[in-house]
Amino acid sequence: MSVLVRDDGFHAEDFDGLAVELAPTTAPEEIAALVANAGLVAVRFDSFADGRGFTLGRLVRTAGYTGRLRARGPLIADQYAMARRAGFDEVEIPAEIAARQSEADWRARADWQAHDYRKRLGYKGCDSLLA
Amino acid sequence: MYQHNAFDQAFLRNRNTQFRAQVERRLSGSLTEDEFKPLRLMNGVYLQLHAYMLRAAIPYGTLSADQMRVLAEVAERWDRGYGHFTTRQNIQFNWVALTDIPDILDHMETVGLHAIQTSGNCIRNTTTDALAGAAADEIADPRPYAELIRQWSTDHAEFQFLPRKFKIAITGSPDDRAAIAAHDVGLQLVEQGGEIGFRVLVGGGLGRTPMLAQELRPFLPSAELLPYLEAILSAYNLAGRRDNKYKARIKITVFEHGIDTFRQAVEDQFARIRPAYTGEDQQLLAEIAAQFTLPDLRENMAEYDATTRKVDPLYAAWAAQAVSAHKRADHASVTVALKVAGEEPGDASADQMRALADIAARYGYNELRITHSQNVVLPHVAREDLPAVHAALLRAGLAAANMGKLSDIIACPGMDYCALATARSIPLAQEIAQHFQTIGLEDEIGALNLKISGCINACGHHHLGHIGILGLDRAGAENYQITIGGHEGDSTHPAAIGEKMGPGFAYEAVVPALERLLRAYLELRNGAEETFLEAVRRLGLAPFRAALYAEVSDAA
Numbered sequence: 001m002s003v004l005v006r007d008d009g010f011h012a013e014d015f016d017g018l019a020v021e022l023a024p025t026t027a028p029e030e031i032a033a034l035v036a037n038a039g040l041v042a043v044r045f046d047s048f049a050d051g052r053g054f055t056l057g058r059l060v061r062t063a064g065y066t067g068r069l070r071a072r073g074p075l076i077a078d079q080y081a082m083a084r085r086a087g088f089d090e091v092e093i094p095a096e097i098a099a100r101q102s103e104a105d106w107r108a109r110a111d112w113q114a115h116d117y118r119k120r121l122g123y124k125g126c127d128s129l130l131a
Numbered sequence: 132m133y134q135h136n137a138f139d140q141a142f143l144r145n146r147n148t149q150f151r152a153q154v155e156r157r158l159s160g161s162l163t164e165d166e167f168k169p170l171r172l173m174n175g176v177y178l179q180l181h182a183y184m185l186r187a188a189i190p191y192g193t194l195s196a197d198q199m200r201v202l203a204e205v206a207e208r209w210d211r212g213y214g215h216f217t218t219r220q221n222i223q224f225n226w227v228a229l230t231d232i233p234d235i236l237d238h239m240e241t242v243g244l245h246a247i248q249t250s251g252n253c254i255r256n257t258t259t260d261a262l263a264g265a266a267a268d269e270i271a272d273p274r275p276y277a278e279l280i281r282q283w284s285t286d287h288a289e290f291q292f293l294p295r296k297f298k299i300a301i302t303g304s305p306d307d308r309a310a311i312a313a314h315d316v317g318l319q320l321v322e323q324g325g326e327i328g329f330r331v332l333v334g335g336g337l338g339r340t341p342m343l344a345q346e347l348r349p350f351l352p353s354a355e356l357l358p359y360l361e362a363i364l365s366a367y368n369l370a371g372r373r374d375n376k377y378k379a380r381i382k383i384t385v386f387e388h389g390i391d392t393f394r395q396a397v398e399d400q401f402a403r404i405r406p407a408y409t410g411e412d413q414q415l416l417a418e419i420a421a422q423f424t425l426p427d428l429r430e431n432m433a434e435y436d437a438t439t440r441k442v443d444p445l446y447a448a449w450a451a452q453a454v455s456a457h458k459r460a461d462h463a464s465v466t467v468a469l470k471v472a473g474e475e476p477g478d479a480s481a482d483q484m485r486a487l488a489d490i491a492a493r494y495g496y497n498e499l500r501i502t503h504s505q506n507v508v509l510p511h512v513a514r515e516d517l518p519a520v521h522a523a524l525l526r527a528g529l530a531a532a533n534m535g536k537l538s539d540i541i542a543c544p545g546m547d548y549c550a551l552a553t554a555r556s557i558p559l560a561q562e563i564a565q566h567f568q569t570i571g572l573e574d575e576i577g578a579l580n581l582k583i584s585g586c587i588n589a590c591g592h593h594h595l596g597h598i599g600i601l602g603l604d605r606a607g608a609e610n611y612q613i614t615i616g617g618h619e620g621d622s623t624h625p626a627a628i629g630e631k632m633g634p635g636f637a638y639e640a641v642v643p644a645l646e647r648l649l650r651a652y653l654e655l656r657n658g659a660e661e662t663f664l665e666a667v668r669r670l671g672l673a674p675f676r677a678a679l680y681a682e683v684s685d686a687a
Binding site: 029049058059076081085102117120 | 138141142145146149152153160161162166169170252279282283286287289290291293357365368369373399400403407408409410412
């Protein structure tokens with residue numbers, strides 16, 4: 001069983017529909033076609049140390065996808081703000097990580113919109129990239 | 132100098148609070164050692180051979196006198212009374228306790244210092260010319276751009292878990308004093324039709340596979356710097372290898388895909404990213420640039436420098452090496468050598484740091500720079516004050532006049548500190564410096580750039596030394612390979628990687644081999660005007676190889 005993390009804390013799975021999973025090796029030019037009809041797009045992280053998913057998340061937004069976008073894999077609480085800034089709505093973590101890293105650890109990073117240098121430099125964020 | 136504003140201060144405090152919590156969560160088990168490792172690295176904390184090491188950032192090598200005093204205090208309160216200035220314009224404290232580090236970071240924050248992204252697989256401290264803003268040959272001051280890159284890259288959401296570390300260097304002068312061709316991205320400020328922009332290089336690096344960077348764009352308008360860097364990093368983040376850490380640097384990505392394919396990937400990303408930047412960064416850049424104006428340089432009796440040189444030979448010898456031209460003729464820049472023969476290259480004691488801070492406060496408009504050659508620069512000194520600066524440096528034991536000569540050696544920490552090293556580098560540097568000063572050949576040999584790395588990762592940049600020494604482990608014994616002809620690149624000659632001469636030498640055979648090599652140079656050169664590197668270019672490697680191995684073949 002995995003656990004969903006959003007700004008307000010832990011949740012059980014609550015999506016039922018057409019989900020598309022993108023592997024870390026997904027080529028940028030393939031993304032638009034893959035996500036076109038999805039109800040949820042999950043970008044897979046095979047390891048927390050593999051940061052490809054953060055760029056892929058942004059590219060899913062750049063491709064025009066406005067739906068629910070999820071980072072799926074063994075991320076750590078310290079990466080929550082990175083995932084949100086890269087365009088993800090939520091993170092899906094394995095139960096083992098949720099047991100070790102408390103809901104409070106994750107909620108401590110719910111302030112992901114604060115102290116953002118790139119926003120201050122005029123980067124409009126992923127929402128502005130929507131076609 | 133750039134002063135941290137309310138945003139920077141709030142950011143740093145928040146970041147330090149996060150790191151304090153991360154240390155606590157490691158101790159409580161919430162974070163595993165594997166999970167904690169990249170978090171401590173992106174906050175400058177390494178696990179070394181004997182202890183934790185804290186690497187503090189000196190952004191683009193610039194320090195105020197107050198900041199230098201705080202570094203001295205850190206060395207005294209939490210380390211063993213000294214710090215080590217590195218080739219990446221940082222300072223390392225080699226003997227700190229992990230649980231003290233949050234307090235050290237809080238203390239550094241009071242003067243705007245930090246250790247963010249000095250390690251780890253993220254964008255590191257941007258380096259630049261130590262004479263930036265003072266040099267007479269500058270197209271534009273690179274520091275405002277380096278500060279802009281610092282802000283953009285700090286805690287960048289996409290690039291904290293790259294395939295490998297990522298280093299950017301900028302030069303504002305045609306005479307590249309920042310070794311940009313040896314960086315993941317090298318930026319050279321250029322002017323085209325009255326517009327300032329960048330020549331962008333990519334894929335340089337030393338390490339076990341030394342490569343010089345290739346040109347990605349001949350001219351990038353300066354306003355497009357951030358989205359273009361973001362495009363390069365995005366392309367690398369996706370394409371860089373993650374199966375083998377030795378093949379994970381961008382130089383390998385560019386090499387394996389080819390520069391044209393990589394350029395296309397960057398341009399594709401750039402088209403996506405460019406619209407997301409509103410241009411507000413250019414307003415911030417203007418505000419940043421306004422903080423890098425020259426200090427209010429005072430009128431002074433500049434001729435006192437020249438008259439003192441005539442009557443004081445000790446001062447004249449020092450000034451000939453240490454003093455360089457400034458934009459304004461009645462001022463000068465002073466290089467202070469941290470390469471005293473017998474001492475560890477780049478090391479400074481707390482007392483020396485404080486002496487430097489005092490000299491900077493009294494004579495140097497409060498400014499100090501750390502160079503990538505591990506020396507310290509006072510960028511602005513009134514010429515009238517140069518004799519007083521020399522006297523103060525003499526009292527602090529910092530008046531060596533060996534800049535650019537043989538004993539101005541760049542050396543990595545080597546096996547005395549580093550867990551990766553396969554051989555000693557600091558003791559070898561000490562022995563070489565002392566030997567050539569003792570036999571009195573250093574001044575006769577003149578300009579020579581000697582660099583030592585204690586393992587194949589090449590932190591001592593040996594590939595770019597006129598003479599490079601690489602220490603390896605051969606069946607349990609230290610063995611040193613010698614390369615010749617490396618060069619960091621300047622306006623007349625592009626950067627070059629030195630050529631390996633042949634079989635390595637045992638530790639105790641290195642100094643005699645160097646002496647044979649350099650005596651051969653003294654015999655072969657076209658007078659004292661021809662430097663070692665120029666002689667190598669004119670004559671080729673053969674006579675120098677023969678001299679290096681003369682002893683060996685005699686015995687055989």
